[in-house]
Amino acid sequence: MAEDDLPGNIKVTRADWLRTAMELLVSDGVQSVKVQTIGTRLGVSRSSFYWYFQSRQDLLDQLLAEWERTNTGVMIAHAALPAPTITAALNNFFRCVVDPEGFNHQLDFAVREWARRDARVRGVIDRSDTARQQALARMFARHGYDPAEADIRARVLYYQQIGYYALELSETVEERLSRVEGYLYCFTGVVPSKEEVEDFKRYARGVAGGHTRPI
Known part of the structure; x- marks a missing residue:
């Protein structure tokens, strides 16, 4: 049955259930991701839940898969974007973390x-961390770094980025952007062109809109 054909109060979609479940996961933790709580927020009965999910565990499994598809997927996709230089490639990666519609650091830390509390979820995170690091290592390798150096630079870059979120630093966009040239040099060992730096700054200012997302 198509979603448009659902009767009465079952007009709420699977995406609505997942979105609300994610909001609860981020704000209150996995223990608060309950069918009744989500249904109340959506203004529908529990019965509509079963059009899309077999059980709460099924919802949690799909929620975890959605996190992996989006947060891990967006990092890997940006690391793979074509670029003429390693510094331009790194700017591509940075775009996914400054864009409010890109990498969701609050969701990442909620997971x-x-x-x-859950060893199975720990396994999924380990798999995602490895995939993200390997994507960054491939990015460096494409620009001429030997495998060992590419691996180390990828780890330093990834751990630094995740560390920014863990520390919950509160810096303005302009404070972060003032360090972009230095970050690009430190991560790559290459001095970026002025055009690359200014191009990234324009992008970041355009999408950030005053937010303080880590760069």
């Missing part, structure tokens, strides 16, 4: 907190 990591969830993993403290």
